[in-house]
Amino acid sequence: MRPETQTEAVRDDAAFALADTPIAVAMSGGVDSSTVAAMLRESGRPVVGLTMQLWNQRRLPHLQGDGPAPHRCCSLDDVYDARRVAEHFGIPFYVVNFERAFEETVVRPFVEDYLAGRTPIPCTRCNNDVKFAELLATSRQIGAERIATGHYARVRHNPETGRYELLRAVDESKDQTYFLFGLTQEQLSRAEFPLGELTKREVREIARGLAVPVAEKPESQEICFVPSGGYVQFIESYLSEQGSTLASEPGDMILTTGEVVGRHEGLHHYTVGQRRGLGIAVGRPVFVVALDRERNRLILGADAELHAEACDVRDVNWIAWEQPHGPVKAQVRIRNRHEPADATVTATSEATVRVEFDEPQRAITPGQAAVFYSGERVLGGGWIAK
Amino acid sequence: MHVYLDYNATTPVAPAVLDAMLPFFRENFGNAGSVHTPGQRARAAVDDARDAVAALIGAKPSEIVFTSGGTEADNLAIYGSVAASSKPRKHVIASAIDHHAVLHTCEDLARNGVDVTFVPVRHGSEGRVGQGIVDPEDVHRALRPRTVLITVMHANNELGTIQPIEEISRIAREAGVLFHCDAVQSAGKIPVDVSRLGVDLLSISAHKFCGPKGVGALYVRSGVSIVPRCRGGHAERDRRPGTENVPGIVGIGKAAELARVKLTDDSGRIAALRDRLEGALLEQVSNAFVNGDPTQRVPNTSNITFRAAGGEAMLIALDLQGIACSTGAACSSGSTEPSHVLLAAGLSHDDARSSLRFSLGRATTASEIDYAIATVPAVVEKIRALSPRSAAVSVPSR
Numbered sequence: 001m002r003p004e005t006q007t008e009a010v011r012d013d014a015a016f017a018l019a020d021t022p023i024a025v026a027m028s029g030g031v032d033s034s035t036v037a038a039m040l041r042e043s044g045r046p047v048v049g050l051t052m053q054l055w056n057q058r059r060l061p062h063l064q065g066d067g068p069a070p071h072r073c074c075s076l077d078d079v080y081d082a083r084r085v086a087e088h089f090g091i092p093f094y095v096v097n098f099e100r101a102f103e104e105t106v107v108r109p110f111v112e113d114y115l116a117g118r119t120p121i122p123c124t125r126c127n128n129d130v131k132f133a134e135l136l137a138t139s140r141q142i143g144a145e146r147i148a149t150g151h152y153a154r155v156r157h158n159p160e161t162g163r164y165e166l167l168r169a170v171d172e173s174k175d176q177t178y179f180l181f182g183l184t185q186e187q188l189s190r191a192e193f194p195l196g197e198l199t200k201r202e203v204r205e206i207a208r209g210l211a212v213p214v215a216e217k218p219e220s221q222e223i224c225f226v227p228s229g230g231y232v233q234f235i236e237s238y239l240s241e242q243g244s245t246l247a248s249e250p251g252d253m254i255l256t257t258g259e260v261v262g263r264h265e266g267l268h269h270y271t272v273g274q275r276r277g278l279g280i281a282v283g284r285p286v287f288v289v290a291l292d293r294e295r296n297r298l299i300l301g302a303d304a305e306l307h308a309e310a311c312d313v314r315d316v317n318w319i320a321w322e323q324p325h326g327p328v329k330a331q332v333r334i335r336n337r338h339e340p341a342d343a344t345v346t347a348t349s350e351a352t353v354r355v356e357f358d359e360p361q362r363a364i365t366p367g368q369a370a371v372f373y374s375g376e377r378v379l380g381g382g383w384i385a386k
Numbered sequence: 387m388h389v390y391l392d393y394n395a396t397t398p399v400a401p402a403v404l405d406a407m408l409p410f411f412r413e414n415f416g417n418a419g420s421v422h423t424p425g426q427r428a429r430a431a432v433d434d435a436r437d438a439v440a441a442l443i444g445a446k447p448s449e450i451v452f453t454s455g456g457t458e459a460d461n462l463a464i465y466g467s468v469a470a471s472s473k474p475r476k477h478v479i480a481s482a483i484d485h486h487a488v489l490h491t492c493e494d495l496a497r498n499g500v501d502v503t504f505v506p507v508r509h510g511s512e513g514r515v516g517q518g519i520v521d522p523e524d525v526h527r528a529l530r531p532r533t534v535l536i537t538v539m540h541a542n543n544e545l546g547t548i549q550p551i552e553e554i555s556r557i558a559r560e561a562g563v564l565f566h567c568d569a570v571q572s573a574g575k576i577p578v579d580v581s582r583l584g585v586d587l588l589s590i591s592a593h594k595f596c597g598p599k600g601v602g603a604l605y606v607r608s609g610v611s612i613v614p615r616c617r618g619g620h621a622e623r624d625r626r627p628g629t630e631n632v633p634g635i636v637g638i639g640k641a642a643e644l645a646r647v648k649l650t651d652d653s654g655r656i657a658a659l660r661d662r663l664e665g666a667l668l669e670q671v672s673n674a675f676v677n678g679d680p681t682q683r684v685p686n687t688s689n690i691t692f693r694a695a696g697g698e699a700m701l702i703a704l705d706l707q708g709i710a711c712s713t714g715a716a717c718s719s720g721s722t723e724p725s726h727v728l729l730a731a732g733l734s735h736d737d738a739r740s741s742l743r744f745s746l747g748r749a750t751t752a753s754e755i756d757y758a759i760a761t762v763p764a765v766v767e768k769i770r771a772l773s774p775r776s777a778a779v780s781v782p783s784r
Contacts, residue, residue: 022706048706094702137774141699142706 022046024139029081032150105129117291118367154196164188181381251296273363316382393747435639456591466612509732518547541572545678546687555584597641601634657685
């Protein structure tokens, strides 16, 4: 018996047991989550649509530029779209306000990470601490024990280990497991990702077939709360709104040889691996190889110096097991769209590991996630420390 | 079962009101400004409605200006009277718990060189006495030589608390200052008499007392001049130009007539149902308390804090079980922010976010109240048990 068949049976049982309780759908107003809502509704299950209000666009108005910004998260346009989809399919729909939680657990850590010389991934924090925390809790409070989202990923129960597993999406180009590694067993047990089995093309076709009102809406790729002006401007505006003087000040740019070659504008402007926008010429290509927060220095070097064989990873969340027994062979992804690289993952404490790559990897960036895969399965993941 | 307990948001149009309106969409479609017979028929209907609205609030028909609703009436009263004042520098006093139609208008005036004072409301002593009510002394203290307008609502939409309008109007009269009262939430619920209240300007809205949406009225005492907000023809004695919304005006007229007749009957019955709902919920749910002065309150409104139960989740869970109520004024996205009224009445942010408003109306039945009593406690307890205020969220910040 193939594992898929086995787990299908388990999921059918679970679905049967929960048949009459509604499922909540996190609706952003985009085509993916709208299609999920439509698919679930078509399947005959009771559905409740929820849209999260996460950020008040009016807070930093000068970042919005002239006129309405299209396809910003939490814009009235997106809420409108989500509501229209819910109305179209006759789904009860509510907007829930998590602005406070979002600021505490996503926006402020995002700013602090940049100021500390890290390059953060706010979407992962949002999944861990807002979508599958606050929103899931609200869903359960209102009687929906499970929550469906438009993520491209798969979840299944493994009866042998008793654990809920996270698997890459069938459509590898859309796979979002990199952003979902932090989900706990409790969260995974209540999550449904109906798009994980589909390609983006199939999703568009389903959306058209079901006449989903936003079927032709373009996708948004950016960080939802950061306007197109860029994250640097967002950080500076946020800090000034908070009454804090910029904690990241200009400092020296030095080569790995120790030679000072210029001034940087504040470490939050830079990310490891960056080449453009450094504003210096040293006669050969140079890249940011490290951000030295302690001494407020930006360290530059040749491409070869960007490569490293290992990194430390903190706040590790294991999905495949409670804890691995000994070192694990895995393919490790160190940024979204990075081709997972063979490595050995060894626990150094309960929540930290050391990742040793078979081949050196370019631009291992503190603040990004390291996600450990075994084929299509996500074993676990954590945050790159150094 | 579907139970509607949000009459302060809006009410169903009474069948008699709808019946009265319908001919004015069809056979009697005339423009009340026209000379011919169809026009005269429309004009007569508007005049009848003006009589009925005037009668509801003890005014003269010539003192009634029809508007598109409570918000326009508030805007016209405030902008119109401030603009009509010839003082070189002007000051306006408003209460902190007024409706946004008043507050945001005053804030706009403040951005345009008018000084504005927002007077607080009392937080209440033992037994909530005085909670959510303006102290007239505060209004008196806020007066300045340049004060041109005082605006204080009659009944608060969220708490139901009734403001001491007669005392405040006395202060206004002695100071020679105009007094506007937003009576949107009191008209049709308690007696509203412009002479007894002593106001110069008073706003009402039809859909709060079983009339249609999109029509309201501003009372402008004879001799008080206001500058119109819109320019156009001569309708409403030049104070509100535009072709009259004849069906809507007929609707507010009929609704006013019904409200005047039914007021006494309705208010006793509704108060009894409200008190039963309130009593049962307080008895069955721990850590719950009512907000707002217990006696100086309109009979239909009950605002209850269910400590540590999120208002948003309560609202949704109850809606999914067929009960429509409210957490406070809704913002444009349909999501909720903590109520400025509850904060002004002394509630903490957390308590303000854990409060529900139940507002009853003419059609509320005893079995609906029974259903609410049977449903709300379990909803509150479930929400408390599954509260997300866990370690994951309460990350300490700077």
